Amino acid sequence: MEPPSSESSSPPPAPFSTPPLIRNAHLHNLPVDFLYHFGLDSSQPLRERFGHVQYVCMGGSPERMKAFARDAGAALGFPSSDNISTTDRYALYHIGPVLAVSHGMGGPSISIMLHEITKLLHYAQAKSVYIRVGTSGGLGLPPGSVVVSDKALNGALEPYHTVTALGKHVHRPALFHSDLSSALVAAAPDDVKPRVVVGCTMSCDDFYEGQGRLDGALCGYSEADKLAFLQRAYAAGVRNIEMEGLVLASFSAAVGVPAAMVCVTLLDRLLGDQIPPVHPDTSAPQTLVIAFIRQRLAATATAIAFTSAATE
Numbered sequence: 001m002e003p004p005s006s007e008s009s010s011p012p013p014a015p016f017s018t019p020p021l022i023r024n025a026h027l028h029n030l031p032v033d034f035l036y037h038f039g040l041d042s043s044q045p046l047r048e049r050f051g052h053v054q055y056v057c058m059g060g061s062p063e064r065m066k067a068f069a070r071d072a073g074a075a076l077g078f079p080s081s082d083n084i085s086t087t088d089r090y091a092l093y094h095i096g097p098v099l100a101v102s103h104g105m106g107g108p109s110i111s112i113m114l115h116e117i118t119k120l121l122h123y124a125q126a127k128s129v130y131i132r133v134g135t136s137g138g139l140g141l142p143p144g145s146v147v148v149s150d151k152a153l154n155g156a157l158e159p160y161h162t163v164t165a166l167g168k169h170v171h172r173p174a175l176f177h178s179d180l181s182s183a184l185v186a187a188a189p190d191d192v193k194p195r196v197v198v199g200c201t202m203s204c205d206d207f208y209e210g211q212g213r214l215d216g217a218l219c220g221y222s223e224a225d226k227l228a229f230l231q232r233a234y235a236a237g238v239r240n241i242e243m244e245g246l247v248l249a250s251f252s253a254a255v256g257v258p259a260a261m262v263c264v265t266l267l268d269r270l271l272g273d274q275i276p277p278v279h280p281d282t283s284a285p286q287t288l289v290i291a292f293i294r295q296r297l298a299a300t301a302t303a304i305a306f307t308s309a310a311t312e
């Protein structure tokens with residue numbers, strides 16, 4: 001059999017990941033682990049169902065992730081499942097090697113989802129990465145920019161997430177996976193590439209005061225105070241502001257799952273706070289991530305075809 005053309009003889013892209021490192025000996029004592037907010041549990045054949053998952057893509061809204069699942073299915077050539085979460089907390093779609101999951105708004109919400117999806121990957125022994133697609137406020141960027149985050153800072157511009165457990169504070173560093181992030185940047189389609197910026201994300205526990213807005217129901221600072229703080233954030237490398245990146249980066253690093261985040265900016269926070277109903281198209285992160293997965297799957301399939309042709 002003729003091997004595929006010479007350009008297809010390159011090795012498959014190196015996998016980014018191993019199964020998650022669950023750091024909790026207590027789980028061994030559970031006869032069945034209920035993944036309560038998905039309505040799944042460890043007595044189910046999770047390895048058969050999810051062992052091949054390589055990409056867990058996440059975003060805030062269930063509807064956005066349903067659309068992501070549909071578009072990913074069309075682009076990658078796999079059917080999308082219906083929502084396989086049996087609760088209304090998070091939506092979960094299965095598209096071949098991809099899971100698309102919603103995480104709600106804010107650190108506490110994405111944290112619960114990450115605990116349960118990480119245990120699901122662990123029981124399935126799946127080697128996956130985490131990629132968040134989202135919206136954000138930009139800092140010194142035109143609306144519609146696409147920020148690929150290199151690290152997250154909390155609302156006090158510190159590079160870690162603070163988990164409070166048993167009354168004690170634990171700091172977890174919030175760095176994204178540099179190889180995965182670089183590969184995402186490189187995969188940007190031509191219509192998205194000019195808008196891609198690599199930068200730091202400030203990830204806050206609130207949309208209004210936490211992000212220095214002047215338009216909440218409470219505000220105890222002046223416009224000059226706000227601009228001074230946002231300028232300090234810009235000088236620290238912050239290029240966008242959202243609400244989940246800190247937990248995603250820190251949790252993923254702690255369990256050894258490579259993670260990245262791609263967010264479109266809806267406005268420039270140096271110029272205002274309000275987001276009118278008509279704002280830039282928010283589909284660019286999804287388009288970029290689907291293009292990335294498509295390229296990786298194609299490269300792997302071609303390398304496998306070449307290897308098996310060469311050995312026949």
Ligand code: R2B
Nearest residue numbers: 060105106135242243244
């Ligand atoms: C971006 O948008 C949401 C707030 O409107 C929040 O989930 C985030 O990170």
Ligand code: URA
Nearest residue numbers: 135136137241242243
């Ligand atoms: N999401 C946020 O968290 N902040 C913004 O300014 C826009 C979207």
